Amino acid sequence: VSTQSTWGTQIMQGSIKDADEMPDDDLAKQGTLGLTTDEKEKVDQAFQAFDKDGNGFIDKDELKLVLEMMGQNPTEEDVLRMMTEVSPDGDHRITKETFIEIVLEQKKNSSKSEDEDIMQAFVAMGGLPGGKGFISADSLKKIIKEEICC
Numbered sequence: 001v002s003t004q005s006t007w008g009t010q011i012m013q014g015s016i017k018d019a020d021e022m023p024d025d026d027l028a029k030q031g032t033l034g035l036t037t038d039e040k041e042k043v044d045q046a047f048q049a050f051d052k053d054g055n056g057f058i059d060k061d062e063l064k065l066v067l068e069m070m071g072q073n074p075t076e077e078d079v080l081r082m083m084t085e086v087s088p089d090g091d092h093r094i095t096k097e098t099f100i101e102i103v104l105e106q107k108k109n110s111s112k113s114e115d116e117d118i119m120q121a122f123v124a125m126g127g128l129p130g131g132k133g134f135i136s137a138d139s140l141k142k143i144i145k146e147e148i149c150c
Contacts, residue, residue, distance in 0.1 A: 035100075
């Protein structure tokens with residue numbers, strides 16, 4: 001699962017950029033609801049980057065190569081475990097549809113995490129759990145001045 005998070009984060013941040021242009025296919029038919037146009041393009045580029053031989057699947061060798069390009073050093077066992085997590089049918093290939101699902105799951109999890117971080121910061125600055133209460137302007141100015149700015 002953490003592997004999926006890493007992939008999704010790097011894809012959504014656009015850090016996988018060595019892909020050739022991919023013909024525009026109708027990603028909406030493949031379940032990309034929830035992705036912006038820019039995110040759809042990044043998903044296409046990322047999938048193309050992983051799918052080195054252009055056969056429409058990411059196999060274990062391609063996955064290992066891309067992970068190594070991203071600075072990781074996965075063992076064969078690590079790669080097989082990752083493939084099994086995302087390809088439970090045992091064919092050890094990731095389809096574009098599965099790849100999109102990984103990205104969508106990461107986006108959903110990232111959004112929840114950001115909301116939680118914001119709430120924790122709100123409470124730390126004097127707000128109440130659950131988004132209740134308020135932060136005084138003086139308190140906010142003080143925190144910005146002491147912690148962020150000067």
